[in-house]
Amino acid sequence: MSKKESFDPELFISSSLRFGIYLSASFIGFGLILYFIYGSGYPARTFPYTVTGVWEGLIRLKPAAIMSFGLLLLIATPIFRVAASTVIFLKERDYLYAVLTFLVFIILIFSLALGKAI
Amino acid sequence: MLFSTTLIFLFAIVAGFIGSLLGLGGGIIIIPALTLVLGLDIHEAIGASVVSVIATSSGAAMAYVRDKLTNIRIGMFLETATTLGAITGAYIANLISIKALYITFSLLMFYSAGNMLRSREGSADTPVEAHPLAERLKLNGSYFDKRLSQVIEYKVTGIYPGWAIMYSAGILSGLLGIGGGVFKVLGMDMFMKLPMKVSTATSNFMIGVTAAASAGVYFSKGDINPLTAGPVALGVLIGALAGTRIMERLNNKTLRRLFIPILLYVALQMLWKGWWV
Numbered sequence: 001m002s003k004k005e006s007f008d009p010e011l012f013i014s015s016s017l018r019f020g021i022y023l024s025a026s027f028i029g030f031g032l033i034l035y036f037i038y039g040s041g042y043p044a045r046t047f048p049y050t051v052t053g054v055w056e057g058l059i060r061l062k063p064a065a066i067m068s069f070g071l072l073l074l075i076a077t078p079i080f081r082v083a084a085s086t087v088i089f090l091k092e093r094d095y096l097y098a099v100l101t102f103l104v105f106i107i108l109i110f111s112l113a114l115g116k117a118i
Numbered sequence: 119m120l121f122s123t124t125l126i127f128l129f130a131i132v133a134g135f136i137g138s139l140l141g142l143g144g145g146i147i148i149i150p151a152l153t154l155v156l157g158l159d160i161h162e163a164i165g166a167s168v169v170s171v172i173a174t175s176s177g178a179a180m181a182y183v184r185d186k187l188t189n190i191r192i193g194m195f196l197e198t199a200t201t202l203g204a205i206t207g208a209y210i211a212n213l214i215s216i217k218a219l220y221i222t223f224s225l226l227m228f229y230s231a232g233n234m235l236r237s238r239e240g241s242a243d244t245p246v247e248a249h250p251l252a253e254r255l256k257l258n259g260s261y262f263d264k265r266l267s268q269v270i271e272y273k274v275t276g277i278y279p280g281w282a283i284m285y286s287a288g289i290l291s292g293l294l295g296i297g298g299g300v301f302k303v304l305g306m307d308m309f310m311k312l313p314m315k316v317s318t319a320t321s322n323f324m325i326g327v328t329a330a331a332s333a334g335v336y337f338s339k340g341d342i343n344p345l346t347a348g349p350v351a352l353g354v355l356i357g358a359l360a361g362t363r364i365m366e367r368l369n370n371k372t373l374r375r376l377f378i379p380i381l382l383y384v385a386l387q388m389l390w391k392g393w394w395v
Contacts, residue, residue: 016186017176025355028348040345049340062232067344071169074351075333077176080327089334096255103196104327107201111331114208 009088016084020077027070035063079108122156126346128355129155134357139365140377141321142299143171143329144354146384156346158346164340166350168333173300175326177358184299185366189316191260192274192306195321196284198209198330200302203288216293220392223229223290223301227385230304234378241243246311248273261316264366276309283309285339291328299325299383303377314370 040047041062048054048065054072058066082105089098128150133144143169152163182188248258252274260271283305291298299321306317336342365373 009184010183010190011189013190014180017180017183020172021176021355024286025352028344028351030351031344032123032348035345036123043180047340047344049337049342062343067348068342071342071344071347071351072337074169074172074176075330075337078172078330081176081179082197082327085190097191097194100198104194104197104201107198107205107326108331111205111208112203114205 005079007090007091009085011079012088013085020073020080024070024073024077029070030062031066031068031070034061034066037100038063057102072107079105082108100106121348123345125156126152127349130170130350130353131357131360133350134174134177134354134359135361136215136357136365136380137170137174137354138297138322138358138361139318139368139373140380141303141318141325142168142174142380143167144174144357145171146380146387148350149387152346161339161341162343162346165343166335166347168329168336169342169347169351170354171329171353172326172333174358175322175324175329177355178319178322178362179326181359181362181366182385185262185264187261187315187319187366189257189312189320189325191255192257192310192312192316193320194307195257196281196302196320197336199215199281199284200288200291200298200324201331203285204291204328204331205288206285207289207291207293210289210293210386217392219290220228220294220388223286224385224388225390227304227381227388229383230333231378231385232309234374234381246273246275249275249277250381251277256365259316261313263369265369267361270313271314273311275311280305288328291332298328300380300381304381307374307377314367314374315365318373318377320364 041057042064048068050059054065054068058069082101086098086101086105089101128148136147137144148167149163152166153160164210179188183190252258254290257274260269263270263347283301285296285302285306290301302321302324303317306320307310307314
């Protein structure tokens, strides 16, 4: 229970959320500005919707792809938060919650995989 | 181009603000705004609303977790229910009547709204006996109330019905893609008797995880259009950051009163869908 008092799990989770948000918002904001100047970089009504498609557009600095990359980072933030929580609970030697969060993480990955299969 | 993007951005700010106050994802604002006002395709609107849920959740949780309004253990414990429910929903979609489900849940919401209206005091204002399991799972908690300038301690009850409601909330969002946040707040407030602030903050913490699980599907189907979802994400984040500052200074009773009209609105919407659609 009483490990290092200096380590604050809540602050760690909050900081990792902040990092994910600011990083994704920077990409989305930058992409949006470029979009206003140059257009989306894709034919009308089309945009990349695969991870590789987004990546290829990103390295060519296509505005829509830069925004999509930011959106992917945003989507990844809660998943990363669950993974980070598992590590925190392990570090705190709170094994019951380490197992519970790991279970949530597995279900999350499972449902992501399930979604692609359908 | 600039005009519609600005309009989307402004709607998103409102959605993020209300969502972060009440523990919702903002889909109830984003979907009608994009379809009815901007005339966008429903798939694109749903894709944007999934992004809105994740943005509200992360943006609000950033502040609420830091200020310890979010009960992380309750959140994690209930996430086992919501994620399992979401998977169940995907499997049983063909086995059950969606209409019956809509009607059942909307009736439950009307009943809850009635209960909330009748009990003028917040249900959490009367101290409750902690469930034995709450002790073992270390769910009981406390937070510093900025409005009252004092530490509020609370105990948790109704663990089993709470878990069951969360499981249903998971099925609901897995099947219908709506009502996740409203049901989570309802479960924590009505059954587990948490202070309203803790209920909405913990709901905000949880909704992002459920939404992220389904976001991959929407993304690969091409429903997440960056030109729509991008401004939605930015607006919602700004709205959510503003909302968290206001919420922490409201009292539990006010927050609960603000929740009732939203609850009635969602209940009506579900009843309508169950009956006519």
